[in-house]
Amino acid sequence: MPYPVLDAPFSPLRQRLIDDMNMRRFSRETQRNYLRDIGRLATFLGRSPDTATADDLRRFQIEQQEDGVPVPTMNSIVSALRFFFTHTVDRPDLARKLVRLAHPRTLPVVLSRDEVARLLNATTCLKHQATLSVAYGAGLRVAEVSTLKVADVDGERMLLRVERGKGGRYRNAMLSQDLLTLLRQWWKVGRQQGVMHRDGWRSRDSIR
Structure with missing residues (x-):
């Protein structure tokens, strides 16, 4: 679906928004999500989102709710719009009009030790075994596994260094001897x- 103004390749408004996000070192995924979510408002208005009024934002959120947009998605849109109105167009008064909805969080389904073992043993592909083992054994997200480099595998301290994980943060994950052996294999x-x-964690550099 085309988004007015924000889809224009050389739109000053789009470029200003991107510059604001780059200045704060937002990840590519976050930038893509913010552009998409602010574009939703532009589509609703049929004009540039920086012309929105408080009443426009109220009607926009009511329509989202009536259309059955999931609460997490609605709250993500609020985050994008608050950033846009606070930093890009300097209208914090509009940002305060946006309402975040309460969303009960449920615990994720956690596989038992036996279930994880059956999952890992279900594949005969060593690459897939190594990938799944890193995810389950070290608790890494899919994006973190895909960007892991061999240099991030520290066999001396038995750690995996995760660069720019969720929220752009750096952290260390524990590395078991069995997982290190599998990665080397x-x-x-x-x-x-x-x-x-x-340049990936499956690159030609040697694992320490």
């Missing part, structure tokens, strides 16, 4: 097969 096999991905 995959690195050797991957090199022999010539299927290593450049």
Whole structure:
């Protein structure tokens, strides 16, 4: 769906918004989400989002609720619009008109030790085993696994260094001896097969 103004390649408003996000080192995914969510308002208005009024924002949120937009999505849109009106167009008065909805959080389904073992053993592909083992064994998210580099595997301190995880934060994850052995095994096999991905955690650099 096209979003007026924000879809224009050289829109000054779009560029100012991107500059504001870059200045705060927002991730690419966050920037893409903010552009999309602010674009929702532009589509609703049929004009530039920086011309919105308090009544426009009220009607916009009511329509989202009536359309059945999930609460987490609505709250994400509020975050994007608050940033836009506070930092990009300097209208904090409008940002205060946006309402975040209470959303009860439920605990995720956690697999038992046996279930995880069956999952890991269900694949005969060493690469998939290594990938799933990093995710479950070290508690990494999918995006964190995909961006992990061999240099992030510290076999001396038994740690995995996670760069720019959720919220752009850096952290360390525990590395078990079994997982380190599996990663080293995959690195050797991957090199022999010539299927290593450049600069990734499956790259040609050796695991320490």
